Structures are given as structure tokens and as C-alpha cells.
Amino acid sequence: MQKLVSFEKAVKTKYPEQVVIVIAKNKAGKANPVTLGWTMIASYDPPMMAVGVYKGHYSVRCIRHSKCFTIVYPSSDMAKAALFFGSHSGRDTDKLKEFRTKTAPAKKIKSVLLADAVANFECRLVKQIATGDHITFFGEIVCSHINKKTKKRLYSLGKGHKLGAA
Numbered sequence: 001m002q003k004l005v006s007f008e009k010a011v012k013t014k015y016p017e018q019v020v021i022v023i024a025k026n027k028a029g030k031a032n033p034v035t036l037g038w039t040m041i042a043s044y045d046p047p048m049m050a051v052g053v054y055k056g057h058y059s060v061r062c063i064r065h066s067k068c069f070t071i072v073y074p075s076s077d078m079a080k081a082a083l084f085f086g087s088h089s090g091r092d093t094d095k096l097k098e099f100r101t102k103t104a105p106a107k108k109i110k111s112v113l114l115a116d117a118v119a120n121f122e123c124r125l126v127k128q129i130a131t132g133d134h135i136t137f138f139g140e141i142v143c144s145h146i147n148k149k150t151k152k153r154l155y156s157l158g159k160g161h162k163l164g165a166a
């Protein structure tokens, strides 16, 4: 049996929600990480993923400028980093410098990987669609990496950005 409620109320039932960190460079070459919950695998062949970024976020500018981005699956022990990247703007913060995070160079795109993450996907921007107040960016995966150690992924467990293993 279902009852009629507002979208705002119904969508709060979505948890746990996966968390990714998207990294793209700005004009000056600074890599800007941003934490996102809105993400999906968009195609298997060719491999593609999509992310939804609020149109006013600095990351939109970085992705549009560099035309490529990394999608990171953070591990459950990266909750503090994910919260930092998701509560500061690259407009006035060098997030990777301020929240010291181990990076590694990407192999096929001009971006970086997060060394301690569960997985990193190097994406070339192939399409972008304005979807209401967000921009959905589609990236073709040109290179994939996984951690040599087995790690658990990070999830958003409830409203207020409570992050942890699911």
C-alpha cells in the first residue's frame, strides 16, 4: 500500500546512496575534487558513466574547461576527505592541498587519481545535458584502476551527509 507524499519526502528514502569524488582541472592546472551522490553507469560498451553537478558549482567550469575528469570510488575510510571536498569550493580553496590526500597521475587524461580509493575511472567528456538545476556530464571511460588492497566503498547513509560503509 502506498501513500501520496511530496517528492522531497519520498526521495529521502533513497539511502544508502553511493558516493563518488569527481576530479577535474581548472585553467591554471589545479585539480579540483568534488563529492557527488548523483552518479550512474551509463553504458557498458563503450564504458560510460554520468554524474549530476549543480549548475553553480565551480566543478562545472573545471569539467567544461578540461573536457575530462576522474570518477573516484572513495573507500569507507575516506569519509572525512569526502566531506571536506563536498563542503568547500574550488573557487577559493585548493582542496587537495588543504586536505592532504595522496594522489597519483592519471594515465590517459589530464587529471589525477586518489591513491587510497577503491577504484578510479579516467573519463573523457562526451556529452553534457542541462537537467533542470544540474548539468549531467557523460564521460567515456578510457582507463580504469582498482586498489591492490580490498576496501569497502563509501556511502551516504542518511540526510545530513552521514558517511560510512553500507
Ligand SMILES: Cc1cc2nc3c(=O)[nH]c(=O)nc-3n(C[C@H](O)[C@H](O)[C@H](O)COP(=O)(O)O)c2cc1C
Binding pocket: 019, 032, 033, 034, 035, 036, 037, 038, 039, 052, 053, 054, 057, 058, 059, 060, 082, 083, 085, 086, 087, 088, 089, 090, 091, 156, 161
Ligand atoms: C555526500 C555528498 C554528496 C553530494 N552530492 C552532490 C551531487 O550529487 N551533486 C552536486 O552538485 N553536489 C553534491 N554535493 C555538494 C558538493 O560536493 C559541494 O557543494 C561542493 O562544495 C562543490 O564544490 P565545487 O564548488 O568545488 O564544485 C554533495 C556533497 C556531499 C558531502
